[in-house]
Amino acid sequence: MLTQAVQLAVVAWLPGAIIFRGRWGERSRRAQLDAEERFFWAAIISIAISLSVALALAWLGRYTFARLLAADVAIAVAAAAVGRFDLRLGGGARRPGLSALVPLALAVLGLWRFFPPAEYVIGGKDPGVYMNEGIQIAQRGTFLYEDPVVRSVPPFARDLFFPSHQRAEYYSVRFMGFPIMSPDTGLVVGQFPHLFPAAIAVGYGIDGLTGARRTAGVFAILGLLAVYFAGARLFGRSVGAAAAGLLAFNLVQVWFAKYPNSEVVMQALLFAALLATARAHVDEDAFFGPVAGCLLGLLLFLRMDAALAIVAVLAGVTLLTMTGARWRWSFLSSLAATSAIALLYLAVPMRAYVERGRVFIVNLQPWHYLLILVAALTMLGLLALSRRPRVRSRVRIATPGVMATALTAGAVYAMYFRSPGGRLTDYDAYALRTFTLYYLTLPALIAALLGYALAARRLFWRAPSLFIVLAAFSFFFFYKLYIVPDHFWMARRFLPVILPGALIFAAGAALGMRTGRPWTRALRLSLGLVFVVLLAREYARASAPLVDHVEYAGVIPRLEQLASSIGEDDLLIVESRDAGTDVHTLALPLAYIYARNVLVFSSPVPDKPTLAGFLLWAEERYARVLFLGAGGTDLLSREWNAVIVATDRFQVPEYDAPLNEFPRYARAKQFDYTVYEFTPPAGYDNEAEFVLDVGVGDDLNVLRFHAKEETEGHTFRWSQDVSYVVMPGMQADNRQVTLWMSDGGRPDAAPPAEVTIDLEENVLGTVRVRTGFAAYTVSIPEHLAARLAARGLPVRLRLTTAVWRPDELLGTSDDRELGVMLDRVAVK
DSSP, X not given: OHHHHHHHHHHHTHHHHHHHTSSOSOHHHHHTSXXXXXXXXXXXXXXXXXXXXXXXXXXXXXXXXXXXXXXXXXXXXXXXXXXXXXXXXXXTSOOOOGGGHHHHHHHHXXXXXXXXXXXXXXXXXXHHHHHHHHHHHHHHSOSEEEOHHHHHSOGXXXXXXXXXXXXXXXXXXXXXXXXXXXXXXXXXXXXXXXXXXXXXXXXXHHHXXXXXXXXXXXXXXXXXXXXXXXXXXXXXXXXXXXXXXXXXXXXXXXXXXXXXXXHHHHHHHHHHHHHHHHHHHTSOOTTHHHHHHHHHHXXXXXXXXXXXXXXXXXXXXXXXXXXXXXXXXXXXXXXXXXXXXXXXXXXXXXXXXXXHHHHHHHXXXXXXXXXHHHHHHHHHHHHHHTTSHHHHHHHHHHHHHHHHHHHHHHHHHHHHTOOOBTTBOHHHHTHHHHHIIIIIXXXXXXXXXXXXXXXXXXXXXXXXXXXXXXXXXXXXXXXXXXXXXXXXXXXXXXXXXXXXHHHHHHHHHHHSOOOSOHHHHHHHXXXXXXXXXXXXXXXXXXXXXXXXXXTTTTHHXXXXXXXXXXXXXXXXXXXXXXXXXXXXXXXXXXXXXXXXXXXXXSSSSOOHXXXXXXXXXXXXXXXXXXXXXXXXXXXXXXXXXXXXXXXXXXXXXXXXXXXXXXXXXXXXXEEEXXXXXXXXXXXXXXXXXXXXXXXXSOTTTEEEEEEEEEETTEEEEEEEEEEEEEESOOOTTOOXXXXXXXXXXXXTTSOOOEEEEEETTEEEEEXXXXXXXXXXXXXXXXXXXXXXXXXXXXXXXXXXXXXXXXXXXXXXXXXXXXXXEEEEEEEO
């Protein structure tokens, strides 16, 4: 514990504290800042330095946690030496007072609400990609990983696992979120920019997988503090505290503080950059110019939409210069230098990621370009005329009103008049309504717009970049959200800027307007406090189920158990993502966290002659060739045999994620898999009848069924609209197929449970299945049995059924499309 505390202090405090206290940039001005803000800047600067060093080392393929610690100490010593080891702020430095309790209370509030974090290490979605990118850096020292398993696959077998996507920017996909740049070298680069993964690598270095999981929560707390200090500088401490407190109770912040995502990192660093920009250009503290520039440039290593933030901040600074403020060339030069390195990073190793931005730009309409051109020319024209006092005065007077009017008008239009049509989907058209009704509340939106308008009149020029950034992100995301609205995932779009910005101005409207007579101020303050308390209560009520929820709790011990059963010299092949189960999500951590040799089928129906050749090759290279599946891959063949090694079934909590509806509760996500070992062919007994007990070691015999279940002593699977049972072969004297099925208590509103049975595209008959397991038999024509037997290959029995959904007809959380319950199959 002591070692971890020292390591945390080195990466998150030491270099920043030394630099902040150095003899440069009018140190006496920094000394006048509150002690708690000075500590905040020491932490933010240190974290920015540590992440920059970690990212640089990973780019060079030389990252280790020990090297990072050494670099941080070296930077701190060098900074102290340049300042002649004079680190005293002087007698004028403010000492901690009662105000220091506010950020301390916010940090404690965050620790209560944001931990424990999710166990999201599996693949399939962005959070798992981020976690595995970060742990890959921690374990392998690079994000340009030359994967030996990819490199070793012979060219003839590549299409089994990673067929070419015929794209210029990458070859294929190793796992979801990990494009293969070159199959010959095995070069794999994570899909997302690596600033957040670098932070995960640092967390992993401090406390292993637990530390990696806590990274998002740490940045969420930093986000609370950044919002507090930004709000306090604009409106005062009470508004800053209210805004940050409301943010801590809001379910969007709670959910994503416990869930790996880059938005919480952007929230912390961007609001710190906005505060630094105001300190540099409005308060004229030269120290914060390069701090603001570096923080903004660093965001380009985090997310593509950071470019919007940079443009908006530059617009705010430009407006300031039109009113007589000076350009901070240290700000511009640091931003330019950091951005240049970021552009190189994005253009070379991250070219697959940048492709999405290129497509977005290419698809802009001509009027979009015209609007951008008009805005740029207007800004340049005003900048050229800003030396004239009259123009300068008009810019200063008009800009706040124009910003407030535009934002209010846009919000009213989006809230009450915007409707879908043409290429505009309903979830894009109703984005602001969704955000307001589900996450912000209508009173908070009204208060935020009121606070923005009132503050723009009096306070715009104290932090113009904050006003412009909030407006820019609001117009951008509420104009085109472009994300399927599954909650809470879609809400992350609001997390970095829109939600905290709205809460700052809502709290400002409630508590920040202190003009007028004493009794009117007291009345407004009382009403404002009531508003804030009621809003916090509503947020706390909505987020209460999330505070104790741990997404995928228990999946890590199960993964460790599975990994321990696979040797370092074994090869594990995992069923395809298209197999209809979630087993493929286990492949990513098995490979990139637990360092097992893993490949994933690209199709649930792999080419069997190619697979036979690959297995012959793999048997000479690996001790065992294993297969991990849950009933979604056609693997039966007379070229090999598959023997069950292990089987497991477990459930982990997964929160509800409906479309355009508010999530209601945690449900159980089931993993049910079997591990097989490929062995030499065992032959097929032509004298034995085929009998399959569905739900018991059946993974190689079923396709497009749901997971295994058990009821009243029967193991079974639910079929889908089209499902298959695969048999190793057919006997010439086979004359009937018997299936033991039940309709599962199909409701009256569902279509009848009629099942059409065919054998290799030959319809055998249709049966109507009733409630309760019973045998249903259809005949096999003699000529069909003889033809299939002579072929000597596995055969498929297809079941076609009209399906129904329990969530639609019964109001449950089960959104599966269900056919019938299949218990047993016999062919004789």
